[in-house]
Structures are given as structure tokens and as C-alpha cells.
Amino acid sequence: MTPKLPALLIFFILFAAVTVVGFAATHWRRASLDHLLEWGLAGQRLGSWLTWFLLGGDLYTAYTFIAVPALIFGAGALGFFALPYTIMAFPLALLALPRLWQVCHRHGYLTTADFVKGRYGSRFLTLIVAATGIAATLPYIALQLIGIEVVLAALGFPIRGPWSDLPLITAFAILAAYTYTSGLRAPALISIIKDSLIYVTALACIVIIPIHLGGYGHIFAAVPPAKLLLPAPGPHSLGSDSAFITLALGSALALFLYPHATTGVLSAKNPTVIRRNMTYLPAYSFVLGLLGFLGFMAIAARHELASPTFAPGFHHFGANFAVPALLLANFPSWFVGIALSAIAIGALVPAAIMSIAAASLFTRNIYCEYLHQGASEITQARVAKWVSLVVKLGALLFVLAIPFKYAIDFQLLGGIWIIQLLPAIAVGLYRRCFHPWALTLGWLCGMVTGTGLMWVNHFTSAVYVCSIDGETIPVYIAILAVGVNFAVTALFTLALQSFPSTAGSDETQDEDYTSA
Secondary structure: OOOOHHHHHHHHHHHHHHHHHHHHHHHOOOOOOOOHHHHHHHHHOEOHHHHHHHHHHHHOOHHHHHHHHHHHHHHHHHHHHHHHHHHHHHHHHHHHHHHHHHHHHHHOOOOHHHHHHHHHOOHHHHHHHHHHHHHHHHHHHHHHHHHHHHHHHHOOOOOOOOOOOHHHHHHHHHHHHHHHHHOOHHHHHHHHHHHHHHHHHHHHHHHHHHHHOOOHHHHHHHOOHHHHOOOOOEOOEOOOHHHHHHHHHHHHHHHOOOHHHHHHHHOEOOHHHHHHHHHHOHHHHHHHHHHHHHHHHHHHOHHHHOOOOOHHHHHHHHHHHHHHHHHHHHOOHHHHHHHHHHHHHHHHHHHHHHHHHHHHHHHHHHHHHHHOOOOOHHHHHHHHHHHHHHHHHHHHHHHHHOOOOOOHHHHHHHHHHHHHHHHHHHHOOOOOOOOHHHHHHHHHHHHHHHHHHHHHOOOOOOEEEEEEOOEEEEEEHHHHHHHHHHHHHHHHHHHHOOOHHHOOOOOOOHHHHHOO
């Protein structure tokens, strides 16, 4: 693959534009970015439109443009689990997130770990929540870096060799610089550009590519039946139905537990903004569904994409290269530059938010709790800025250390870990019915179960095939792990009721929740 000048030129222009916006964001709604509230949550002053763009930029990422079509290209209809997952997530979020905003606003909490500390009075449980949030964020940032890598390869940058990592490191450094300088304001403003480019690219893809491939009828006729539909259940197997259902349910339950998702929510100026956005955000699910068809289009064009032109990309990135190859094969060079910019910027924006969220967790709930109690606001902001750089570096190492077949497996691994916070956070927003030490033991069992099953699968699949009385049932590991978590938590809560002095104190009040 050789880079074409128009594509490279437009890519660099758009990349430079978002970089300028990222640095200029320090002057938007000017306030002291030496305070963590301003740097990490934009002062909690974002209105409906900016919150909509921010959450859209937060949740619809390289996952949308690279990971989902790649899974559909490689595994078929199973990849469409992402569509019901996003549709289910927003009603669930509507039940919990206004409450979370309300109680956090009243007590000055900046992270979900702050909420857990106030709700359960347990420093150790708070540490667990913070560490889990950071750990689950790393593979999600890694997914974004995979998206950037694929884009750079499509633009003609070398895949191998001593200089092959230089473009990715450069993009990483620019992202790190404006995140350090502007905090959450940078991705909030850049997300407007990013979402506009994504909508333009998605609409162009679903119109132009089918014309080149002979229409949607020809596309669906070219897809093997085994990939067009989920396999029918056998006499002793549920087929892929249970995998599809549990992937969708598990991902929906996990989505708004991620630190970057709650950071976007807590930056809103009031609960009404959150409720309004949970109503409007399914518009992005429509675009996700359209982009999913790119996987089928790549199957229909597989003979063209198997040419020597695209062979290096597929050999190195596998199915993750399907969408860039489609773009290169069906659009003029100038539009390829726009489309690849949409993917790259769509990876940079969430990577920035994720690193900010992870840095806030470390600063508030690890550094201030265990390393420097009573740290000033200026010290907290300074530590968070430096930690945001370290988190990005950790994600980069994650990409190099674990060679997943599909990029989406990074997100699914993060989901297995982050869903273990469901009993403490989601249930805690309605009732304080679990003992903090029981929550700790439940979390430990869930994490060991989830990570252990991924290890059994050699980290190549997030679906584990259970065998029960001769029946084979494929299930998303997150559902199995959080089921163990809830069972252990409930059992030990009953056992620890005889020791009320160990239950910790709750500094929140009932009215903190009901008014939301």
C-alpha cells in the first residue's frame, strides 16, 4: 500500500485542526485547570448538546468503526450483539445515572469510588473500585490505539521495521499533550468534530459502497448463510443464541460502570441533562447498526480485498483491517482522508476521556487516600495530569503484550472486570443491602472467575462454553463472573449480619437519591 497525497493531506489537516482545538480548549469557559473538578469534569457545567456529543464521543469509538465490523466480517451475525446492547444500556442508565449525579453533586464526589467510600465507609472497597476502574480502562484505550494503528497502516505508513511505531507514538504524544493541558474540555470540544465526521462517513459508506458492490441484494447473497444468521440450536446445544444474548446483556450492564462513561455523566450541569441524553443517545445506535453492515460488505468484496494491495494489512491486522480496506477500494483518495480521519479522531477522543477518568480515580482514591492524605487541589490536579500520561503508556504496552484476534476482545475483557462493580455501585444507588466486606469477597471471586476463564480461553475469546448435563451453552464470561460475585456477596452479607460493627458508615441520606 502506498500513501496517496490527497488522503494524507486531508488527514494531516483534520488531525492538525483537532490538535489546535484540543490546546485551545484551555480558553473555553476559562477557569483554573489547577483544580481537579475543572480539569477532570470541566467544572460540571456541560449542557445538553455538549454532553450529548461528549457521551457520543465517549461511547462510540474505534469500537464502532473497527471492532464491530471486524467481528461481523470474521464471525458473522454474532457481531450484531452490539446493537441490542447499546439499546438496552440507555434505559438501564436512565434508572441509575441521575441518582449518581445527584448524590455525587451533593457530597462533592468526583468519581464512582468516591461514592462507594461515602456509601459504605470502607477504604479498602474504595481502593478496589478505583483499581478495577483503572484496570478495565486500559484494554479499552488499547482498542482505540488499535484503531489508530489500522488507520496509519491504511494511509501507507510502514507496518514493520524500526520506524513502524513512530507514527503511533507521535499521535500518542499529541493526545497526551492536549489532554495534559486542557483536561476534559479538549475531548468535549473535539467530539463535535469527531461526531460530524462519523455521521458523514457512515452515510457515505452505506450509500456508495453498495452501489459499487451491486446493491444490498448482491451483498446479502454473497454472505455465507453461516455468517448471515446465528447458527440454529442443535439437539444438545443452544448454538450462538446464548452467546449473543449474554454478550448484549453483559455489555449493557457494564457500559456505564466504566470510569470514562461516569466522567461524561458527572460533567453534566444537572440531572435533566442526563435524562435528556439517555433519550437522544440511541441515535448513535442507528449509526452503529449501519456501520455493522460494513462487515457484510467486506465479505461481499473479499475477493477484491484479498488482492496484493491489501494483503499486508490483512496479514498484520486480520479482520480489523476490513473497513479501511473497503474505504480504500471504494472511495476517491480525498474522501479516504476524511473517513480515516473520522476513525482516528473517533479513537483519540475516547482515549483522552478514558485517561482522564483513570487519572482522577488514581488521584482521588489511591494517591489522596494512601500516599498523600490532605493533598491540596493544586497537587491533586498536577498528579492527575501526570497519571493520565502513564495510563496512555500502559494501554500502549497492553496492545503490544496481548495479541487479540479481534479488537473487540479488548472491550469485552474490560467488561468482564468492570461489571464486578455492579453490586457495589448500581445496587448501592438504590439500597445499601450488601456488607462492604461481602462486596469485597464477591468482587475477588468474580475477578478470579472472569480472568481465569479468559486464561482458559488463552485470551482469544470472551465467550466460555459451559457444559451442563450434556448441553453446551456458550456464555459471555462477564455474566458468569458477576453471577458468582452476586452469589458470594449475598451469602457473606447474611453471614456478616451478626457483626454490625464491621458494616461501616453511610454518609449519604435517603433524600440524596429520591430527589433525582
